[in-house]
Amino acid sequence: xxxxxAITAGVQxxxxxxxLRAVGFGDGDFNKPIIGIAxxxxxxxxxxxxxxxxxxxxxxxxxxxxxxxQMFGTIxxxxxxxxxxxxMKYSLVxxxxxxxxxxxxxNAQSMDGLLAIGGCDKNMPGAMLAMARMNIPAIFxxxxxxxxxxxxxxxLTVVSAFEAVGQFSGGRIDEEELLAIEKNAxxxxxxxxxxFTANTMSxxxxxxxLSLPYSSTMAAEDPEKAESAARSAEVLVRAIEANIRPRDLxxxxxIENAISVIMAVGGSTNSVLHLxxxxxxxEVPLTIDDFETIRQRVPVICDLKPSGRFVTVDLxxxxxxxxxxxxxxxxxxxxxxxxxxxxxxxxxxxxxxxxVPPADQEVxxxxxxxxxxxxxxxxxxxxxxxxxxxxxxxxVKTPVIxxxxxxxxxxxxxxxxxxxxxxxxxxxVVVRYEGPVGGPGMREMLSxxxxxxxxxxxESVALITDGRFSGGSYGLVVGHVAPEAAVGGTIALxxxxxxxxxxxxxxxxxxxxxxxxLERRRAAWVKPEPRYRTGVLGKYARQVSxxxxxxxxxxx
Numbered sequence: 001x002x003x004x005x006a007i008t009a010g011v012q013x014x015x016x017x018x019x020l021r022a023v024g025f026g027d028g029d030f031n032k033p034i035i036g037i038a039x040x041x042x043x044x045x046x047x048x049x050x051x052x053x054x055x056x057x058x059x060x061x062x063x064x065x066x067x068x069x070q071m072f073g074t075i076x077x078x079x080x081x082x083x084x085x086x087x088m089k090y091s092l093v094x095x096x097x098x099x100x101x102x103x104x105x106x107n108a109q110s111m112d113g114l115l116a117i118g119g120c121d122k123n124m125p126g127a128m129l130a131m132a133r134m135n136i137p138a139i140f141x142x143x144x145x146x147x148x149x150x151x152x153x154x155x156l157t158v159v160s161a162f163e164a165v166g167q168f169s170g171g172r173i174d175e176e177e178l179l180a181i182e183k184n185a186x187x188x189x190x191x192x193x194x195x196f197t198a199n200t201m202s203x204x205x206x207x208x209x210l211s212l213p214y215s216s217t218m219a220a221e222d223p224e225k226a227e228s229a230a231r232s233a234e235v236l237v238r239a240i241e242a243n244i245r246p247r248d249l250x251x252x253x254x255i256e257n258a259i260s261v262i263m264a265v266g267g268s269t270n271s272v273l274h275l276x277x278x279x280x281x282x283e284v285p286l287t288i289d290d291f292e293t294i295r296q297r298v299p300v301i302c303d304l305k306p307s308g309r310f311v312t313v314d315l316x317x318x319x320x321x322x323x324x325x326x327x328x329x330x331x332x333x334x335x336x337x338x339x340x341x342x343x344x345x346x347x348x349x350x351x352x353x354x355x356v357p358p359a360d361q362e363v364x365x366x367x368x369x370x371x372x373x374x375x376x377x378x379x380x381x382x383x384x385x386x387x388x389x390x391x392x393x394x395x396v397k398t399p400v401i402x403x404x405x406x407x408x409x410x411x412x413x414x415x416x417x418x419x420x421x422x423x424x425x426x427x428x429v430v431v432r433y434e435g436p437v438g439g440p441g442m443r444e445m446l447s448x449x450x451x452x453x454x455x456x457x458x459e460s461v462a463l464i465t466d467g468r469f470s471g472g473s474y475g476l477v478v479g480h481v482a483p484e485a486a487v488g489g490t491i492a493l494x495x496x497x498x499x500x501x502x503x504x505x506x507x508x509x510x511x512x513x514x515x516x517x518l519e520r521r522r523a524a525w526v527k528p529e530p531r532y533r534t535g536v537l538g539k540y541a542r543q544v545s546x547x548x549x550x551x552x553x554x555x556x
Contacts, residue, residue: 002240003110003136004034004068025068033112033240035062035233037071038102038127040118040143045078047119047198050189050220051143054229055117058141062115062233067240069115069233072105074098074127076120079444080158080192083470084415089441091122092468093540095274096553098126103133112136113240115233119143119191119220121471124201125274128210131246132282133554137239138246139341140211141229142202144220145312146190156185157193159306159472162446166454169419190220194305196471199312200267201274204258206321209249209340213349217316239341250282253335257325257346259291260333263298263375264324265315266308268471269390269479270444272377277550288379288388288548292507295375298333300394301365307395307474308371310363318361319353326353331367380478382510383518384490384500387482387548389464391504395474399504401462402512403428404497410434411443411467418451425460428500432491433528434467435484436551440532440541446470449477462502464509466491466547478502478509482548486528493521 017030037059041052055071062069077087077094098118106114113136116127124140131138149156164181167173173181191198202216212235215228255275262271272291279286302324303309315321328334329350336347357364365371376394393399403426408414414431417423429448436442445465450473452461458475466484469477483489490511494500499512511518532538543553 002033002112004112029068032066032068033237034109035067035069035113035115035236036106036109036111037069038074038105038114038116039071040074040076040123042076045076045081045120046146046186046189047078047191048076048143051117051119054141054143054226057226057230058115058117058233061230062237065234065237067237070109070111074101076118076123079121079470083444084411084447088443089439089537091444092436092442092551093536095122095126095129096540097536098122099129099133102127102130106134106136113236114138115141115236117141117143117229119198121197121201121270124198124205125277128205128278129281131210132250132278135245135247137236137244138210139232139236139239140205141232142211142216144190144218144225145199146193147187147219147221147313148193148311149184149187151180151184155311156181157305157311157472158185159194159446159450161185162450162472163454166419166451169451170455172454172456188221192472193311193313194472195265195267195302195312196306197268197270200262200265200271200471203261203265203267203321204271204275207258207261207325208254209338209346210246213322214320217312217320219313219316235342242343244341244343247282249339249341250278250284251338252284252286254338255279255284255286256294257334257338259294260298260328261321261324263295263377264300264328265302266300266304266376266394269377269392269469270471272390273468273480273547273550277552280550280552280555291377292379295377298328298375299367299370300372300376301327301367301370303363303365303371306472314363318358318363322350322353323357323364326350326355327357327367330355378504378507380502380504380507380509382508384509384511385481387546389478389481389509391478391502392469392474393476393504395458396476397459399476400502401426401428401476402499402501403462405430405494405500407494407496411445411448415448415451418448418455423452423457423461425457427461428502429461429463430491430494431463431465431467432485434465435486436544436547437541438484438486439467440537440544442468442547442551444468444470445479446473449473449475464502476502480547482546484547488522488525488527490518492525493518
C-alpha cells in the first residue's frame with residue numbers, strides 16, 4: 001500500500017483531499033504514488049543554477065508515467081564562493097540541513113518516492129542520508145559538471161583560480177594573468193569540472209546504483225542531462241511499483257564498489273567522510289580502515305584533475321563511470337551482483353560496455369598501466385591521529401616528510417603566513433581547531449593548499465589538519481585528523497618547531513615528542529571556549545560525531 005494512501009483515502013480524510021485538490025489533484029489522482037522532487041535550484045552557485053530545468057523535466061515525465069510529483073526546495077552552499085572565509089564553516093553543516101529538510105518534507109507528507117536533484121558538493125551526500133533514513137524508493141539526479149574554462153592552450157577549473165593566487169604571491173605570474181585566469185576559469189553552469197568532491201560523489205552514487213548509468217559525468221549544459229533527468233523519473237515510478245528501496249541498494253558490497261571507483265578515478269578525500277556517514281545511517285558496517293584495505297588492491301587508472309591532466313567531460317567522452325567499472329569488474333574488483341535502482345544487477349548494466357577503453361583517449365588507462373599502482377587516499381595512524389587521518393597522495397612523487405611543525409590555530413593565519421613567504425620547503429604546516437566541533441564545521445583548506453602548490457612547494461611541504469580538504473586539493477595533504485584538537489586530540493598539543501613525520505608508505509602520522517612530555521602538555525591543555533554557542537553552528541558543534549565516524553549529527 002502506498003504511504004500517501006493515508007492522506008488521500010476516504011471521506012473521513014476529506015480535508016486532506018481538499019488541500020491536494022488545491023494543488024492540482026483530480027478525482028483520478030488520489031490512488032497514484034506521490035513523488036517528492038527535492039529541488040536544489042539556486043542562483044548562488046553555477047553548480048545549481050541549471051537544476052530547475054531538470055526538475056521540471058522530471059516533474060513532467062513523472063506525471064506522464066502515472067505519478068503525482070510534488071516539488072519542494074532544498075538549500076545549497078557554494079563551497080567555491082565560501083572557501084577561505086568564515087562562511088565555509090556552514091558547508092559540511094549544510095549536508096545535515098539538506099538531509100533533515102528532505103526527510104521532513106517527505107515524511108510529513110507521506111510521500112511514496114523521492115527524486116532528489118543536486119549539484120554542489122553537499123547536495124549528494126545530504127540527499128543520500130535522507131534516502132537511507134526514510135528508505136522509500138529514491139533516485140538521485142546530478143545537475144552535471146561544468147565544462148572547462150580555457151586560457152590559451154590550457155583547460156581551467158575553479159582550482160586554477162585558487163592556485164593562481166599562490167602563483168601571483170610567489171611572483172610566478174603577474175596581475176594581468178591572475179585576472180585572466182579568474183575571468184576564464186568557470187565558463188557557465190555546472191559543478192566544478194575536475195574529479196573534485198561533486199563529481200566524486202556523483203560517480204560513487206552511480207557506482208552504487210542510485211543514479212542512472214553515465215549520468216554522473218554528463219555536462220550540465222548538454223541536452224543529454226535533461227533527457228537523463230526525465231528518464232530518472234520514469235525509473236523511479238517503476239521502482240515504486242517494484243518496491244526497490246535505498247537500503248536494498250546501499251549494501252556493504254555496494255559501498256565497497258563506490259570506494260573502488262573513487263580510488264580508480266582519483267576522487268576526493270571528502271568521499272571518506274560522506275560514505276562513512278551514509279553507511280552509519282543505513283546501518284551498514286564500515287570503518288575508516290576499510291578504505292585502506294580497498295586502496296591496497298585498486299589502482300588509480302584515470303588521469304584527472306586536480307593532480308592529473310583531464311577534466312570530467314573528458315572522462316565522459318572516454319566512456320564515463322561505466323567504462324571504469326567494466327575494467328574493475330573484469331579484474332574482479334567489483335561486486336557484480338549488486339542491484340541498481342533499475343532492478344538490474346551491476347553485471348547486467350555493464351554487459352555491453354567494452355572490456356578495453358577506447359584507443360583514441362588518454363583519460364582511462366588499462367589496469368596493466370595505471371597512473372598509480374595503489375589508490376590515492378591513504379588512511380594514516382599514529383600518535384597524531386589515533387582514530388585515523390586521510391592523506392591524499394596523488395601528484396606527489398615521494399609522500400614522505402619529516403620536518404618542523406608550523407602551527408596555526410586557523411585557516412586564515414596559515415594562509416597569511418604562506419602568502420607572506422613564511423612557509424619553506426621541509427615544513428609541516430599544522431592547521432588545528434578546524435574540526436567538526438572546533439571549527440565548527442570542518443572547513444576545507446583549498447586556499448592554503450592551492451597557495452602552497454602555486455608557490456612551487458607542493459612536493460616539499462606537508463599540510464595536516466583536523467579540518468577537511470577540497471576535492472581540488474592535492475599535494476602531501478592530510479586531513480580529518482581525529483581526535484580533533486577541540487576535544488583534546490594530540491594535534492592540540494603540537495608546538496612550533498616540533499618534529500613531525502608523515503609517511504604514506506608506512507601509513508604513519510607521528511609527532512616525534514617524548515611520551516612523558518606529551519603527557520605533561522596534555523595535563524596542561526585547557527579546552528577552548530566554543531566559537532559559537534547558538535544558531536546552526538552552535539547546535540552542530542554540540543551534536544556532531546568524530547570525523548572518523550562520518551561527522552554525523554543524528555546518532556545518540
